Amino acid sequence: MKKIISIILCCVLCTCVFAACSAQKANNDIVLKPTEKIDTSNLLPEDNFLGTYKNDDYTAVITKDEDGKFNIVITSKIEKAKGDEWQIKGWFSETTYRVNYKNAVKYNVSYDNTGKETKRTAEYENGLGRIQFDENDSLKWTNEMEPLSGSDTLSKQ
DSSP states (O other), X not given: OHHHHHHHHHHHHHHHXXXXXXXXXXXXXXXOOOOSSOOOTTOXXXXXXXXXXXXXXXXXXXXXXTTSOEEEXXXXXXXXXXXXXXXXXEOEEXXXXXXXXXXXXXXXXXXXXXXXXXXXXXXXXXXXXXXXXOTTSEEEEEESSSOOSSOSEEEEO
16 A cells, blocks of 8 residues: 555656646746836935035035935035035935935135136035925025035025
8 A cells, every 4th residue: 555655646746847847938038118208106206306506605416326325515615716515425314305414524625717626625524414405496404513604595406
């Protein structure tokens, strides 16, 4: 009786193995055709806040790294030959529409008569603050390191 059960189990096992081996292979030559309309459903909300913002005192250019971190460069010309630049990196919060940052770098920049940069000196490298975006295409900049010399609200261009 044990021999008969063993033979039946071996036959069932062999049948399963042969059935699996004879299955059709998947077609790896599938070609995806582009759609005519661009699908924007995968755009993240923070992409709406990328771009250039300005007021009479400052210009902010906001881009995003491959890892999703916001890069914010804010410039200010104090005089024709001098200006400041802040380089800020931080994560955008989808719930608060805010970028909190630390370790921002502020540079004092000198320019020649043609506007070309001639000297760049780091004033500090531990800047703290936040950039708050709103639904009116503007941002409010709060710099915890120093009071701003001009308006803290910039409008998207």
